[in-house]
């Protein structure tokens with residue numbers, strides 16, 4: 001009876017979506033939150049969306065930073081985002097054993113485009129997937145969700161978006177929407193009052 005109802009959720013990529021794309025964010029002070037992100041998250045939160053960050057962080061496997069440093073980076077991000085995301089889920093692995101510290105070599109089920117981080121979110125919280133969205137700047141962010149009944153939004157504020165679009169086209173997984181940035185993505189999401197409701201659940 002007291003079980004919380006499943007909630008519409010926005011699954012957010014980190015680098016190039018929330019903060020400036022750079023090869024690796026190795027220290028909390030290297031993180032630069034993009035313009036308009038805080039306000040965009042506040043609008044989604046006010047509309048009842050839960051917010052979850054899912055991110056590939058192979059820098060852990062590569063030995064560029066450790067899990068404790070990544071936790072400090074996420075603590076800083078969380079503070080800069082006014083504490084709005086409910087969770088930060090990451091893949092610390094790298095598929096190439098030669099590039100990985102022991103214990104972190106892939107292949108793993110959580111590195112995007114695999115959907116292990118979505119499965120983690122599904123275990124950790126109640127998500128109404130048919131009313132949910134995935135937002136990212138990379139093809140792999142959207143490919144992660146190809147078998148999930150969500151809407152997929154590509155933002156153009158990170159990686160070269162034309163390359164990402166070509167990759168998605170080749171994979172026959174085109175975005176439901178392409179937006180300049182997270183602010184525009186939030187506006188589009190909020191303009192979909194029955195978001196996903198007309199889609200048959202895929203799972």
Ligand SMILES: [Mg+2]
Pocket residue numbers: 013014015016017136137138158
């Ligand atoms: Mg990204």
Ligand SMILES: [Zn+2]
Pocket residue numbers: 091092093108109110111
């Ligand atoms: Zn992984």
